[in-house]
Amino acid sequence: MAIASFIGVRGRRAAVALFLASFAMLAVSAVPLTAGHHAGEQSHSRGGGHIKALLAARREVRGALGSRLLRRAQQAQSARRRREAHAERRLPRRERPPYPQSLPGSTHGLASLSHRFERMPDGQPLPPPVPREILALFDQDQPQSLGGELARIHGLERLSVEPIPLLRARAELMRVRGSRSEEGVLAALRRDPRVRSAQPNQRYLHTGAADQRYLQSGDLGSLPKRSDIAAAIPQWGPLKIALPEAHRQALGRNVLIGVIDSAIDTSHPELRGAVAGSFNAAGPEDTVPDFHGTAVAGIIRAHGLVESAAPESRILAARAFRTGDHEGGPETTTHILIAAVGWAVKSGAKILNMSFIGAPDPALQQLLQAANKRGIVVVAAAGNGGPTAPPVYPAAYPGVIAVTAIDEADRPYESANRGPYISIAAPGVDILAPIEHSGYAFVSGTSFAAAYVSGIAALLLERDPMLGPEAVARLIAAGAEDLGAVGRDDEFGAGRVNAHTSLKLLFNKIAVTRGD
Numbered sequence: 001m002a003i004a005s006f007i008g009v010r011g012r013r014a015a016v017a018l019f020l021a022s023f024a025m026l027a028v029s030a031v032p033l034t035a036g037h038h039a040g041e042q043s044h045s046r047g048g049g050h051i052k053a054l055l056a057a058r059r060e061v062r063g064a065l066g067s068r069l070l071r072r073a074q075q076a077q078s079a080r081r082r083r084e085a086h087a088e089r090r091l092p093r094r095e096r097p098p099y100p101q102s103l104p105g106s107t108h109g110l111a112s113l114s115h116r117f118e119r120m121p122d123g124q125p126l127p128p129p130v131p132r133e134i135l136a137l138f139d140q141d142q143p144q145s146l147g148g149e150l151a152r153i154h155g156l157e158r159l160s161v162e163p164i165p166l167l168r169a170r171a172e173l174m175r176v177r178g179s180r181s182e183e184g185v186l187a188a189l190r191r192d193p194r195v196r197s198a199q200p201n202q203r204y205l206h207t208g209a210a211d212q213r214y215l216q217s218g219d220l221g222s223l224p225k226r227s228d229i230a231a232a233i234p235q236w237g238p239l240k241i242a243l244p245e246a247h248r249q250a251l252g253r254n255v256l257i258g259v260i261d262s263a264i265d266t267s268h269p270e271l272r273g274a275v276a277g278s279f280n281a282a283g284p285e286d287t288v289p290d291f292h293g294t295a296v297a298g299i300i301r302a303h304g305l306v307e308s309a310a311p312e313s314r315i316l317a318a319r320a321f322r323t324g325d326h327e328g329g330p331e332t333t334t335h336i337l338i339a340a341v342g343w344a345v346k347s348g349a350k351i352l353n354m355s356f357i358g359a360p361d362p363a364l365q366q367l368l369q370a371a372n373k374r375g376i377v378v379v380a381a382a383g384n385g386g387p388t389a390p391p392v393y394p395a396a397y398p399g400v401i402a403v404t405a406i407d408e409a410d411r412p413y414e415s416a417n418r419g420p421y422i423s424i425a426a427p428g429v430d431i432l433a434p435i436e437h438s439g440y441a442f443v444s445g446t447s448f449a450a451a452y453v454s455g456i457a458a459l460l461l462e463r464d465p466m467l468g469p470e471a472v473a474r475l476i477a478a479g480a481e482d483l484g485a486v487g488r489d490d491e492f493g494a495g496r497v498n499a500h501t502s503l504k505l506l507f508n509k510i511a512v513t514r515g516d
Helices: 002-029 035-039 041-089 145-154 182-191 236-240 292-301 334-346 362-373 446-463 469-478 499-514
Strands: 114-117 133-139 156-164 169-176 197-200 203-206 256-261 275-280 314-319 331-333 351-354 377-381 400-406 424-427 431-435 439-444
Touching: 133 145, 133 156, 133 182, 133 334, 133 362, 145 156, 145 169, 145 182, 156 334, 169 334, 182 197, 197 362, 236 424, 256 292, 256 334, 256 446, 275 334, 292 314, 292 431, 292 446, 314 334, 331 334, 334 351, 334 362, 351 446, 362 377, 377 446, 377 469, 400 446, 400 469, 424 446, 439 446, 446 469, 446 499, 469 499
Parallel strands: 114 439, 256 314, 256 351, 275 314, 351 377, 377 400, 400 424
Antiparallel strands: 133 169, 133 197, 156 169, 203 331, 431 439
């Protein structure tokens, strides 16, 4: 009965025919035992001929039935495959070229690549504010003349004015003149009801090395060019966080990521065509090129040798760090960051990558909170001050995804910060990245781990552009592979990010919402 149900009407007819043929064969085969016994050899011979004919008929019926059974099985298998393909088509795959492992070239190979580490010198405190500079915020409906009036009253030099549409405010940068007390002027401005807030102009550093001793092959002229890299380049990071699998579903297509950093080398082969817009918030060009912004942008969106996180996302390059005009490496200030973040938001950024550190800063915190409310995901490096370092900002603000770094063996980067503000861990030790002068290097630090997480956020937003910052953070945390102590901990946060698992969680959410 089960076989007849499977093969359908035609199959049932064939089964009946087979049954009747078998019954007839049994009836005929009984002849020699009855009539054949008296009729002699002639009757027995006649019965044998019938049996041969019936056997041949049965073989023919069986062959026809077997062919039909085989066709039915093949049809069932094809139907199953169509159902599976239909389920897959609900979330179409994205294609990307195979990951390159080497470049044509000749001489230096793997050994010639430099290793660059982000590492704060032991005991170095967070940078102090710019001496005698005050940043005052005014509601945008306050008269433009208010800044000049307050400058005259308190003996201030007005340096610049920056509108902040995101806060419906404007920021005025002023310098305290002469022997006036900076603390006294700040206190007076804070008492004035026409002033929304007043604070020192905070300084920020990149999340690591403060001098060239921490760039281990300091001769920039000796760095290998693209054509000099001949050996296969190991890139463990993308494999560790399941990017090849994730890229079958999403590539970050057209998601805009604001990279608030040093100048990006847009002529680098890895980044040609990757930058959707550029903005210089930091002033005159650098006298000494810096690798940091180029490396971060490359880990997010490179499209050559480097296996990036979101190879079809688009970079909004906001130059906020300056080099060469002060000791200690690239730095920026609150006032510059306000301009850079404001431009990125106005230009349509869905993600802000912020790989720098500083002390608590009310103005920047207000700005990032407003960005979160606008649906913008904020990702920040957790810092490289070591296990006992204090929290750093913006990573430690609520609503910011704070990223620490791990090595290939899932150990924390030795210089990475720890603490309750850590959200997630990502590869950040010996990561291949583009650098200045169209070169390459292996880089280490939480800045580069943060770049991976910004790219993964772009994959999620490609699949569901309506995701808010909290939803993105939850998907990233829920998809993580637990490391260290069971559950969330201060070393790894929720664990090692897994791009493919987070996407699968998103797909399940979409399927449930649609009722699929």
